[in-house]
Amino acid sequence: MTPRISRRTLLKGTLAAGAGLVVGFPLAGRSRALAQTPAVFAPNQWIRIDRDGVVTIVNSVPEMGQGSMTTTTMILADELDVPIDQVRIEQAPANPDLYKNPVTGSQSYGGSRGVRDHYPTWRKAAAAARTMLQQAAANRWGVPVESTETEPGAVVHKPSGRRLAYAQLVDEAQTLPVPQNPKLKTPDQFRYIGKMVKRRDTPDKITGRGIYGMDVVVPGMLVASIERCPVLRGKVKSFDATATKRIPGVRDVVQVTNGVAVVADSFWTALQGRRALKVQWDEGALAQVSSPAIAKEYERLSKQPGQAARNDGDAEKALGAGGKVIEAVYQVPFLEHACMEPMNATAHVTKDACTVWAPTQNPGGTLATAMRLTGLPKEKVTVHTTLLGGGFGRRGEQDFIVDAVEVAKAVGAPVKVMWTREDDITHGFYRPSTYNVFRAALGPDGKPTAWHNRIVGPGLLIQKGRSPDYQIDGAAVEGARNMPYDIPNLRVEFVNKDFGVPLGFWRSVGASQNGFIVESFIDEVAHAAGKDPFEFRRDLLGKSPRHKAVLELAATKANWGAPLPPGRGRGIAVVFSYNSYMATVAEVSVAPDGLVRVHRFVSAIDAGLAVNPDQVKAQVEGGSVYGLTATLYGQITVDRGRVQQSNFNDYPMLRINEMPVVEVHILDSGEALGGLGEPGVPTVAPAVCNAVFAATGKRIRTLPIDRNELRKA
Amino acid sequence: MAQEADVISLSVNGRTQQVDVPPDTPLLWVIREQLGLTGTKYGCGAALCGACTVHLDGAAVRSCAVPVSAAANRPITTIEGLSATGEHPVQKAWTEVDVPQCGFCQPGQIMSAVALLANTGSPTDAEIDAAMAGNICRCGTYQRIRAAIHLAAALQKGGRR
Numbered sequence: 039m040t041p042r043i044s045r046r047t048l049l050k051g052t053l054a055a056g057a058g059l060v061v062g063f064p065l066a067g068r069s070r071a072l073a074q075t076p077a078v079f080a081p082n083q084w085i086r087i088d089r090d091g092v093v094t095i096v097n098s099v100p101e102m103g104q105g106s107m108t109t110t111t112m113i114l115a116d117e118l119d120v121p122i123d124q125v126r127i128e129q130a131p132a133n134p135d136l137y138k139n140p141v142t143g144s145q146s147y148g149g150s151r152g153v154r155d156h157y158p159t160w161r162k163a164a165a166a167a168r169t170m171l172q173q174a175a176a177n178r179w180g181v182p183v184e185s186t187e188t189e190p191g192a193v194v195h196k197p198s199g200r201r202l203a204y205a206q207l208v209d210e211a212q213t214l215p216v217p218q219n220p221k222l223k224t225p226d227q228f229r230y231i232g233k234m235v236k237r238r239d240t241p242d243k244i245t246g247r248g249i250y251g252m253d254v255v256v257p258g259m260l261v262a263s264i265e266r267c268p269v270l271r272g273k274v275k276s277f278d279a280t281a282t283k284r285i286p287g288v289r290d291v292v293q294v295t296n297g298v299a300v301v302a303d304s305f306w307t308a309l310q311g312r313r314a315l316k317v318q319w320d321e322g323a324l325a326q327v328s329s330p331a332i333a334k335e336y337e338r339l340s341k342q343p344g345q346a347a348r349n350d351g352d353a354e355k356a357l358g359a360g361g362k363v364i365e366a367v368y369q370v371p372f373l374e375h376a377c378m379e380p381m382n383a384t385a386h387v388t389k390d391a392c393t394v395w396a397p398t399q400n401p402g403g404t405l406a407t408a409m410r411l412t413g414l415p416k417e418k419v420t421v422h423t424t425l426l427g428g429g430f431g432r433r434g435e436q437d438f439i440v441d442a443v444e445v446a447k448a449v450g451a452p453v454k455v456m457w458t459r460e461d462d463i464t465h466g467f468y469r470p471s472t473y474n475v476f477r478a479a480l481g482p483d484g485k486p487t488a489w490h491n492r493i494v495g496p497g498l499l500i501q502k503g504r505s506p507d508y509q510i511d512g513a514a515v516e517g518a519r520n521m522p523y524d525i526p527n528l529r530v531e532f533v534n535k536d537f538g539v540p541l542g543f544w545r546s547v548g549a550s551q552n553g554f555i556v557e558s559f560i561d562e563v564a565h566a567a568g569k570d571p572f573e574f575r576r577d578l579l580g581k582s583p584r585h586k587a588v589l590e591l592a593a594t595k596a597n598w599g600a601p602l603p604p605g606r607g608r609g610i611a612v613v614f615s616y617n618s619y620m621a622t623v624a625e626v627s628v629a630p631d632g633l634v635r636v637h638r639f640v641s642a643i644d645a646g647l648a649v650n651p652d653q654v655k656a657q658v659e660g661g662s663v664y665g666l667t668a669t670l671y672g673q674i675t676v677d678r679g680r681v682q683q684s685n686f687n688d689y690p691m692l693r694i695n696e697m698p699v700v701e702v703h704i705l706d707s708g709e710a711l712g713g714l715g716e717p718g719v720p721t722v723a724p725a726v727c728n729a730v731f732a733a734t735g736k737r738i739r740t741l742p743i744d745r746n747e748l749r750k751a
Numbered sequence: 752m753a754q755e756a757d758v759i760s761l762s763v764n765g766r767t768q769q770v771d772v773p774p775d776t777p778l779l780w781v782i783r784e785q786l787g788l789t790g791t792k793y794g795c796g797a798a799l800c801g802a803c804t805v806h807l808d809g810a811a812v813r814s815c816a817v818p819v820s821a822a823a824n825r826p827i828t829t830i831e832g833l834s835a836t837g838e839h840p841v842q843k844a845w846t847e848v849d850v851p852q853c854g855f856c857q858p859g860q861i862m863s864a865v866a867l868l869a870n871t872g873s874p875t876d877a878e879i880d881a882a883m884a885g886n887i888c889r890c891g892t893y894q895r896i897r898a899a900i901h902l903a904a905a906l907q908k909g910g911r912r
């Protein structure tokens with residue numbers, strides 16, 4: 039029987055994890071139920087050890103490819119001191135009381151927070167468990183606990199040569215108090231942290247055994263597909279399902295928030311049913327909105343002042359002081375996440391219980407959504423988080439959860455709601471499109487004296503109700519207002535203009551686009567000053583030593599300045615995001631027909647401590663591909679509220695034949711931990727576009743790269 | 752409009768099974784829903800991403816674009832049929848290089864790689880690119896896929912000696 043774990047004690051740690059944050063972590067202890075089953079030592083919500091020596095680690099971070107199943111386990115297993123290859127891993131249920139992120143306070147995972155937000159908490163929790171096992175052994179041997187130590191899976195007493203496996207200490211350890219300030223390992227004692235550990239999920243992922251949301255099968259389950267309004271945010275006015283219901287295998291047709299659901303015995307039948315539906319839509323306000331008009335309005339608004347997100351010195355005055363002034367406009371499009379696994383979720387709703395199976399980044403939000411839609415209390419709602427076929431921010435949203443719970447509630451049977459790829463691309467939550475105006479001034483010494491950046495576009499946090507509209511949207515100016523270059527007069531403004539296109543957190547969010555605009559424009563300024571773009575940046579990074587360190591490392595490893603074959607160019611960029619510092623050198627060539635080929639990325643990353651160095655590299659490799667897809671191809675356009683792209687033919691992804699060599703250098707700075715899922719993305723577009731400039735003399739100011747502009751006449 | 756259901760005989764992973772589905776149903780959905788083999792994934796439904804790759808008569812095909820009727824009585828292999836234990840040289844190489852991230856595309860990638868290596872014992876990077884360009888990986892594991900295919904080629908040769 040799986041013991042039920044409930045909160046018992048609250049450890050008030052003083053773990054420094056960001057400005058002014060006191061991290062308390064609930065160490066769930068022995069509940070009444072557990073006290074009656076002392077065969078399991080469960081000192082907290084992440085660790086269980088039974089009498090057979092089976093160690094179970096509960097992973098509270100959804101596995102979306104970033105390797106949480108492995109990294110979480112490494113940290114807990116190391117501090118607990120158990121052999122990692124023998125640990126069972128369990129995905130945490132949705133239970134924010136136990137599994138909320140201690141920094142954000144919610145059981146939702148984005149912002150590259152998995153490791154960095156939990157590292158102190160997990161280490162402390164595992165150290166407490168290890169200390170209790172040591173105490174249990176010390177008690178049995180009648181020796182001071184300080185004279186004991188551990189080796190993987192056992193407590194040892196070296197002076198007497200005695201040894202007890204953790205399994206033999208389960209009953210006694212379970213009766214001991216949970217230490218509030220256990221002694222942590224010192225880094226020289228680490229067995230896994232900082233070493234290369236193989237991913238624990240690989241065996242399931244290469245055999246087809248891994249269960250993603252789409253693979254969930256529940257007895258009696260039906261499959262549904264939802265016909266959605268072609269216009270974003272449109273609603274159903276009325277529908278006629280007569281023809282649909284005639285199709286053998288169609289079980290039901292129900293109207294839900296996001297459209298009309300055809301419920302069937304199989305997905306293919308559900309799709310046939312969708313084709314036979316006749317739906318009248320209330321297209322709503324977005325039916326009046328098209329991409330060219332959005333760009334035109336952004337341009338108009340860019341001529342008006344915005345709210346100041348940063349204001350050092352007096353940029354206007356310095357711009358008018360008679361020095362050389364450089365001006366440019368940069369534009370980035372809406373982007374869709376395109377997770378390989380299209381959106382889906384499965385639910386079963388009865389009068390007194392609701393179960394959801396979902397590939398979600400947001401188990402806590404899923405729980406709340408299910409409670410809201412069913413009216414059930416949280417004890418009656420169970421959320422199983424499956425493997426995620428990609429997340430990238432898309433799977434923190436609730437729309438696909440709403441689909442499953444509403445349809446399941448309507449039909450009374452377990453239902454899996456699956457999206458088509460077309461549904462996925464046309465009904466996403468898009469990375470904001472923006473229009474960005476820059477002006478900079480150079481002094482007589484060739485150093486910039488002023489930097490003025492006005493960003494026009496929709497505030498993502500404002501649209502989502504996470505930031506009031508009279509404030510600066512933090513996501514919109516992320517990477518722009520905290521640009522690292524030491525320029526005395528610096529102003530960054532934001533103009534919030536939202537046409538209502540649904541917005542989402544797209545891998546690296548604001549930094550994905552502001553990294554591009556800032557690092558491209560600083561390159562322009564460097565060239566205008568007649569300086570080498572690497573040296574120009576380095577000379578302005580006096581106050582940003584960690585930026586400077588990764589910039590120098592990337593440049594050195596890429597042999598910056600060494601001659602290249604004819605037709606090739608190098609570009610460089612450095613961006614801070616999610617508490618990590620990343621620099622990239624791109625090496626590209628441009629064919630006469632304008633086709634850009636990226637040959638090599640050389641990147642350097644400082645994420646504080648690389649817990650699993652090979653997976654740090656994997657995340658940077660992955661970020662490189664995600665960023666390069668956006669640079670070369672990514673563009674969502676809207677025509678009368680309809681997304682014009684629909685599948686990989688018109689929303690293409692980078693393929694293996696376009697894959698550059700990616701070389702990753704890790705700088706272990708010993709600083710506070712940084713994120714890794716996202717920081718690999720923002721340097722890519724500017725490094726590539728700066729390299730295109732180096733190769734061709736043509737400056738790319740609009741993404742994706744238009745090869746027609748690079749075609750040789 | 753869906754066609755009338757028909758009894759079709761499928762030979763999947765060495766086992767012959769009868770399925771009762773409309774003949775225009777894509778093989779993918781029959782494999783996943785009727786046969787319960789969920790290792791083969793749906794990614795696009797239009798033969799654009801390769802997530803649904805299986806072997807039909809030993810060749811890699813996109814099962815989302817093959818009507819089940821066209822696969823009747825022909826040997827089909829899915830990721831589950833490659834090896835009971837994940838010990839196929841390609842799977843071993845994938846483990847050694849730690850290729851997968853989210854892993855959703857990897858069954859399709861592996862099936863494409865196995866088909867490539869069956870025809871080309873030691874593929875060059877260009878041959879790998881040509882054979883694997885139909886398989887999208889959104890996590891960006893391409894560099895590791897290339898390395899793993901080279902390793903698998905070496906493992907296969909070693910195995911034959």
